[in-house]
Amino acid sequence: MTSFSEENYLKAIFHLEKTSTGGVSTNALAEKLETKASSVSEMVKKLSKKELVAYRKYQGVSLSDKGREAAVEIIRKHRLWEYFLVEKLNFSWTEVHDVAEQLEHIQSEKLVLELDKFLGFPRKDPHGDPIPDTQGNFQSLEKVLLAEVEPGQQGLCVGVRDSSREFLEYLDKNKIALGKTIEIIEREEFDQSLLIRLENEELHISKSIANNLFIKII
């Protein structure tokens, strides 16, 4: 029905729609999918013919309801598998993404349903991202980037914006993990870096790190 490639396009459009006003641009998609704009143009026409996206030349694409449903199902599978890999197979949160990129394309309704059940219906993946339920509903949390928090406030580390291996390994190295408490001690105005208290340890982190870490104020 939908090929791996088509599924990857739908997923990418879904993610890009969250941060783009109007349609998702061809270039944005090309960059996200590490392909060329011309390839995107082509594929987007195909998805449009299948009524998975709405597309007007030069105006970008957006998901149709059907397309969004498909995208959410892929994201659901991706995150359930990530959870499985970490909880059952001793994978670290830095290792799961690439394997999940493959597993998310396995076609079997029963598989997803039973996997979800087997895992105890988890609602967050190892990176703190919500796992949509069977209906496609996300259970979202009010979270804020650490970079946007004022000194004196504290919160629980609940997610990452960048879930690249490099960033996650940086967090591991500095013992920053989901569920830990973080308090902002002070912000250096010159470079916007932060001095934080992480479970009783003081730590200095740069603005770009703070910009990729979500916390929930407590």
Added chain:
Amino acid sequence: MTSFSEENYLKAIFHLEKTSTGGVSTNALAEKLETKASSVSEMVKKLSKKELVAYRKYQGVSLSDKGREAAVEIIRKHRLWEYFLVEKLNFSWTEVHDVAEQLEHIQSEKLVLELDKFLGFPRKDPHGDPIPDTQGNFQSLEKVLLAEVEPGQQGLCVGVRDSSREFLEYLDKNKIALGKTIEIIEREEFDQSLLIRLENEELHISKSIANNLFIKII
């Protein structure tokens, strides 16, 4: 490295080698893979160039050591996933094959290793077929087709030769399952059908059923 398609060819050649003297024929491969002889010719040349098979025009193919290693790894993955689906996700042995056909192509050494460990290093899949270990060693069992057993003998049901959904459903319907005891009471000479005792119940089965069920004489 190897595409889904190439992997399917390698696996098919591996299975066909067991019952063919000399190279595996183009037609045999085409039938197994539900494709055309011309496609097989083409692919076989490609696999030969990659040194995964030995191939001489008109003489059929056989796996190289490298090719056999790859094939065994795919079979290992297929059977581990089948075991997982049955033992952890409530799949029946009739349902696992198609999903395993997809899962066997997932590329991740760690995934296979950890899955094997998670499952407790099972050495038989739900159909009684051996699961090769990390080294590629099969632990095979002396088993015999029920059709070849003489009246009076009894054995343990240990495997199926045909693992199609239809055959497995027939077995389910008649409560024939791996691990159960079967005794041959008598063979009808006219049609080679058998009267058997299955755990204290008498049952009549045709020759073609007996021809697809493996038992271990006890």
Added chain:
DNA sequence: TTAAAAATTTAGGCAGCCCTAAAAATTTAA
């Protein structure tokens, strides 16, 4: 308002994997 820059689409190709039809080699049966 217009020209340059940037974004997007179209044109033309390539690789993988499949197909049908035709040609060639091998096997089988006279």
Added chain:
DNA sequence: TTAAATTTTTAGGGCTGCCTAAATTTTTAA
């Protein structure tokens, strides 16, 4: 041993999804 039947390969395409280069449209900035 030879002709017919069968098997296998080759020729010629199709389709998907990718790419580069050229054309077109839109946006930005004089």
